Amino acid sequence: MRESVPAELLERCRRGDESAWAELVRATHREVYTLCLRILRNPDDAAEATQDAYVRAWKGLKSFRGEASFTTWLYRVASNAAISKQRSRKRRREHEVTSDDKMLALLPSEESTEGRAGVRAELETLEQALRALPEHYRSAVVLRDVYGMSINEIAERLAISESAAKVRVHRGRKKLKEMVFPS
Amino acid sequence: MNCGDLRGRTASYESGAEPTRRELRHLSRCKECAQEMARYGLLAESLEALRSQVVTVPVGLEAALMAIPSAPRPRLRPAVAVTGHLRRNRRSYASGVALALTAGAATWATRSRRPVAA
Numbered sequence: 001m002r003e004s005v006p007a008e009l010l011e012r013c014r015r016g017d018e019s020a021w022a023e024l025v026r027a028t029h030r031e032v033y034t035l036c037l038r039i040l041r042n043p044d045d046a047a048e049a050t051q052d053a054y055v056r057a058w059k060g061l062k063s064f065r066g067e068a069s070f071t072t073w074l075y076r077v078a079s080n081a082a083i084s085k086q087r088s089r090k091r092r093r094e095h096e097v098t099s100d101d102k103m104l105a106l107l108p109s110e111e112s113t114e115g116r117a118g119v120r121a122e123l124e125t126l127e128q129a130l131r132a133l134p135e136h137y138r139s140a141v142v143l144r145d146v147y148g149m150s151i152n153e154i155a156e157r158l159a160i161s162e163s164a165a166k167v168r169v170h171r172g173r174k175k176l177k178e179m180v181f182p183s
Numbered sequence: 184m185n186c187g188d189l190r191g192r193t194a195s196y197e198s199g200a201e202p203t204r205r206e207l208r209h210l211s212r213c214k215e216c217a218q219e220m221a222r223y224g225l226l227a228e229s230l231e232a233l234r235s236q237v238v239t240v241p242v243g244l245e246a247a248l249m250a251i252p253s254a255p256r257p258r259l260r261p262a263v264a265v266t267g268h269l270r271r272n273r274r275s276y277a278s279g280v281a282l283a284l285t286a287g288a289a290t291w292a293t294r295s296r297r298p299v300a301a
Binding site: 016018021022025026029030031033034037038043044047050051054055058089122123126127130141145146147148166169170171173174176177180181 | 194195222223226227229230231232233234236237238240241244245247248249251252253270271
């Protein structure tokens with residue numbers, strides 16, 4: 001995702017310019033979908049959460065005042081949508097297991113990977129380890145360490161206390177480390 | 184500081200946070216803790232690198248997102264939505280079909296046993 005979306009593009013979107021919106025979607029949707037997939041693991045759920053996020057973004061654009069960068073704001077909107085979806089679909093836990101093969105096929109494409117030799121393999125291992133983490137740890141670690149959200153923001157999104165968010169991040173990292181570097 | 188003290192804190196690293204002087208002193212003496220610390224550092228770096236990695240987006244999603252201004256609640260291609268729904272609820276549907284078949288078979292069996300009126 002572009003680190004900064006031009007203010008002029010956002011302004012055109014606010015005015016209801018559909019071609020500007022299409023440009024915004026084109027520039028951002030892959031990252032937003034990836035975030036949702038990392039939280040939800042299920043491609044259908046991730047697609048639905050992505051749509052919910054963009055509907056909210058479209059409606060909320062007028063209230064976006066630019067205190068944070070647009071991409072940070074969009075990540076927040078997307079993580080909210082993904083977590084809402086996670087709550088509403090909690091009873092379908094068993095489905096996640098059957099979706100693993102499907103998820104494997106969605107690992108980063110060649111064009112999106114870094115050129116450095118070996119990095120792709122490491123990151124794939126990490127993606128797989130993340131998927132294997134229990135849901136409550138995964139969301140916390142993904143939001144903190146991949147998307148750089150603060151403990152306070154994570155606590156708010158997951159509707160838990162700050163200390164609980166810290167514990168989840170801490171334990172999630174520990175489990176992840178054990179999976180990635182088995183001793 | 185001992186290994187237990189340090190290990191309890193290594194998973195609480197924050198990106199870019201430097202170890203304290205006491206931790207550094209321990210790390211210079213303890214190979215295992217130093218290795219553990221290095222692993223967490225590598226993990227943090229790799230997790231951060233994941234942010235720039237994107238997955239393949241399902242067909243039709245981009246178009247559905249672009250159509251939001253004209254239809255605020257667009258759905259993904261109907262076929263995707265329907266198959267997704269069926270997949271998610273396959274157990275319920277399978278139970279329903281099984282129940283209907285059982286009921287049908289029972290009705291058929293009852294009727295076929297009924298004596299034909301003379």
